[in-house]
Amino acid sequence: MRTCSQIFRGAKTLNEAKSTKFLLNLQIANTTTENMIKQIAEHRSHRRFSDRPVPEHIMRDVLTAATRASNTGNMQVYSIVVTTDSEIRKKLEPCHFSQPAAKAPAIITFCADVRRFSRWCRLRGATPEYDNFVWFLNAATDAILASQNLALEAESHGLGICYLGTTLYNAPEISAILRLPEGVIPVTTVAVGYPEPPTDAASEVPLTDRLPLEAVVHDDVYRDPSDADIERFWASRESSEETAALLAANGLPNLARIFTERRYKGDDNRAFSRKYFDEMVKKGFFNN
Numbered sequence: 576m577r578t579c580s581q582i583f584r585g586a587k588t589l590n591e592a593k594s595t596k597f598l599l600n601l602q603i604a605n606t607t608t609e610n611m612i613k614q615i616a617e618h619r620s621h622r623r624f625s626d627r628p629v630p631e632h633i634m635r636d637v638l639t640a641a642t643r644a645s646n647t648g649n650m651q652v653y654s655i656v657v658t659t660d661s662e663i664r665k666k667l668e669p670c671h672f673s674q675p676a677a678k679a680p681a682i683i684t685f686c687a688d689v690r691r692f693s694r695w696c697r698l699r700g701a702t703p704e705y706d707n708f709v710w711f712l713n714a715a716t717d718a719i720l721a722s723q724n725l726a727l728e729a730e731s732h733g734l735g736i737c738y739l740g741t742t743l744y745n746a747p748e749i750s751a752i753l754r755l756p757e758g759v760i761p762v763t764t765v766a767v768g769y770p771e772p773p774t775d776a777a778s779e780v781p782l783t784d785r786l787p788l789e790a791v792v793h794d795d796v797y798r799d800p801s802d803a804d805i806e807r808f809w810a811s812r813e814s815s816e817e818t819a820a821l822l823a824a825n826g827l828p829n830l831a832r833i834f835t836e837r838r839y840k841g842d843d844n845r846a847f848s849r850k851y852f853d854e855m856v857k858k859g860f861f862n863n
């Protein structure tokens with residue numbers, strides 16, 4: 576691929592230069608697209624960050640990208656709370672079970688928010704009726720799409736990101752710290768910062784694997800996989816060195832039981848579900 580100046584130097588006439596410029600724009604677009612695809616393919620969650628703050632102009636770009644996401648009716652029924660204040664981040668840490676990523680210099684909480692839109696409606700004499708479950712889902716979808724746009728833009732600036740699913744487990748506590756009023760509930764958090772540079776090959780963040788495409792994609796209609804299909808989908812991950820180490824460390828016979836008995840246990844799932852549901856009711860998302 577030729578560089579920009581090589582292409583310009585080759586142009587002899589104005590028209591040629593103009594079409595060169597067009598080609599150049601195309602080439603820049605292609606390069607940008609290539610970079611974006613490469614960046615998506617190489618995504619990995621970072622959980623350890625340096626103290627270096629995210630510069631304001633970069634944070635602005637990242638947040639602007641977040642707001643460019645598709646959203647319900649272009650109503651933008653979400654809010655983004657960017658917490659960089661160290662005292663408030665300290666208060667949030669236990670809500671995220673003090674996991675390493677929760678120490679990032681920027682903790683960005685994405686909230687379903689029907690409040691701002693409903694207030695605008697009332698100011699205009701319109702009657703908003705968005706205090707129900709389907710609007711929780713619309714608003715949560717908006718918030719989550721914005722969060723992924725933010726994640727991609729952040730990575731394009733060399734920042735590292737990690738989602739914090741603990742947001743759903745401790746939504747009331749997070750709501751209290753971030754002063755989220757009625758109509759506003761947190762749905763996810765993205766920890767953002769410059770990744771701590773690896774000190775050796777072992778501390779480099781590995782690229783995680785994924786199930787094969789055929790496991791998650793269905794042609795035309797949903798096809799329930801056979802047991803043999805499911806065995807095949809998981810075979811690679813089950814036979815990895817990482818899984819062997821996990822099983823040894825946990826004294827369990829298979830990877831599925833790591834999930835059900837260690838990572839996401841039934842009692843916890845039920846307790847966190849009830850807690851989040853109560854918060855949804857309290858925040859006025861369940862007037863069905």
Ligand SMILES: Cc1cc2nc3c(=O)[nH]c(=O)nc-3n(C[C@H](O)[C@H](O)[C@H](O)COP(=O)(O)O)c2cc1C
Binds near residue numbers: 618621782
């Ligand atoms: C909704 C959601 C919640 C997550 N919660 C956490 C979390 O609480 N802590 C964490 O370290 N990683 C969390 N992650 C990151 C996942 O563990 C990670 O994306 C997955 O293991 C795949 O690894 P990768 O992102 O490096 O490709 C979460 C990701 C998502 C999408």
